[in-house]
Amino acid sequence: LYMNHIAAEAPDANMLMFVDEAAKDECTSVCSRCGRSQKGVRCIARKHFVHGSWHSIVPVITLDGIIAYDIIEGPVNGAHFVQFLKDHVV
Numbered sequence: 783l784y785m786n787h788i789a790a791e792a793p794d795a796n797m798l799m800f801v802d803e804a805a806k807d808e809c810t811s812v813c814s815r816c817g818r819s820q821k822g823v824r825c826i827a828r829k830h831f832v833h834g835s836w837h838s839i840v841p842v843i844t845l846d847g848i849i850a851y852d853i854i855e856g857p858v859n860g861a862h863f864v865q866f867l868k869d870h871v872v
Contacts (some may be wrong), residue, residue: 799871800843803858808834840866 792798819825838858841851850870854862 796845798844799849800845800868801871802841803838803840803863805836805838805857807861842871 788798836856837853838856839851839853840858840863841848843849852866852870857864
């Protein structure tokens with residue numbers, strides 16, 4: 783049903799573009815609840831918090847591959863996303 787709706791709007795697959803955000807950060811947390819130790823031995827880990835940078839990428843992907851992208855430091859908000867679409871897609 784959904785695919786039929788998409789096919790009605792874009793009968794040629796070359797008309798489709800997909801946009802998604804991905805992010806990578808270098809931060810570590812002292813609140814980790816997972817760890818490893820030998821059986822019967824309590825898991826104790828000491829970590830230092832590292833305040834790193836956060837980068838976001840917003841690519842536009844078609845059947846031909848990535849046609850446009852933007853990489854910024856920090857998260858992508860709605861205003862930045864709309865401006866990216868105006869500058870690179872529309």
